[in-house]
Amino acid sequence: MMLQRIGEAGSERPILVNGGRAYDLSPLTRDIDGEFLAAGGIADATAAFAAGRLDEVDISGQRIGAPVARPQAIWCVGLNYAAHAEESGAPVPEFPVIFFKTPNTVIGPYDDVLIPRGSEKTDWEVELAVIIGARARYLESPDEAVKYIAGYTISNDVSERRFQLEESGGQWSKGKCCETFNPLGPALIPAAELDPKDLRLRSFVNGEPRQDSSTADLIFDIPYLIWHLSQYAVLEPGDIINTGTPEGVALSGRYPYLRPGDVVDLEIEGIGSMRQHLRSA
Numbered sequence: 182m183m184l185q186r187i188g189e190a191g192s193e194r195p196i197l198v199n200g201g202r203a204y205d206l207s208p209l210t211r212d213i214d215g216e217f218l219a220a221g222g223i224a225d226a227t228a229a230f231a232a233g234r235l236d237e238v239d240i241s242g243q244r245i246g247a248p249v250a251r252p253q254a255i256w257c258v259g260l261n262y263a264a265h266a267e268e269s270g271a272p273v274p275e276f277p278v279i280f281f282k283t284p285n286t287v288i289g290p291y292d293d294v295l296i297p298r299g300s301e302k303t304d305w306e307v308e309l310a311v312i313i314g315a316r317a318r319y320l321e322s323p324d325e326a327v328k329y330i331a332g333y334t335i336s337n338d339v340s341e342r343r344f345q346l347e348e349s350g351g352q353w354s355k356g357k358c359c360e361t362f363n364p365l366g367p368a369l370i371p372a373a374e375l376d377p378k379d380l381r382l383r384s385f386v387n388g389e390p391r392q393d394s395s396t397a398d399l400i401f402d403i404p405y406l407i408w409h410l411s412q413y414a415v416l417e418p419g420d421i422i423n424t425g426t427p428e429g430v431a432l433s434g435r436y437p438y439l440r441p442g443d444v445v446d447l448e449i450e451g452i453g454s455m456r457q458h459l460r461s462a
Contacts, residue, residue: 215419261425290366290455306426394427
């Protein structure tokens with residue numbers, strides 16, 4: 182089972198998909214957002230589907246939106262795969278490296294990514310994204326953190342490396358917050374239906390392989406990240422945590438940066454795949 186938001190940007194409707202068939206969640210909620218998740222919406226949707234109370238709908242040919250509407254925060258973890266830290270010329274961090282993306286960077290999994298004005302180094306990053314399902318504040322241990330996970334999806338943490346590193350002024354956000362820089366999707370996979378400990382994640386540019394790794398190689402695993410963040414801030418329902426990217430990005434020097442007309446494909450085992458076309462802003 183998975184949850185999706187279907188329709189034109191700003192007018193998406195909530196959908197449950199099971200066995201390749203789609204069901205309308207509109208009688209239960211106006212949208213898949215933090216309010217829905219905090220109220221136990223995933224459990225309610227599961228129960229309604231099991232009871233046969235959801236109407237089947239045809240969503241073929243319709244746009245797929247980001248699986249969560251209006252996240253209040255996008256928490257990002259940098260250098261969370263040792264091989265990626267190495268290719269970036271950075272030491273393996275002792276503590277999680279945290280930065281933010283603005284919520285308005287989020288787009289659907291098949292929407293176009295815009296290369297910013299003046300960009301020379303737009304890069305791709307396939308990442309497992311965690312969707313928070315309940316307010317997390319001063320958690321006692323990583324073991325407690327799993328109760329706060331609503332589910333998982335795929336994130337492309339698009340980055341402009343010159344903005345991020347050469348013109349940063351000491352922070353990364355200039356290279357992370359350009360419009361369209363966080364494609365998300367194609368679905369929210371409920372936490373109960375996916376074990377995130379060893380998932381293969383891959384990326385391709387114009388059909389050529391780039392990244393190929395496993396979440397088993399995360400330096401800081403998902404429960405630890407949630408626990409750690411809760412010691413410094415309050416995580417809200419609907420928040421997104423981008424958990425880091427493995428080696429194989431253009432920053433490594435092995436591949437060219439993205440240009441208009443390029444196509445990026447990303448996939449994570451158990452979640453699905455997404456594709457973005459690059460065009461000039």
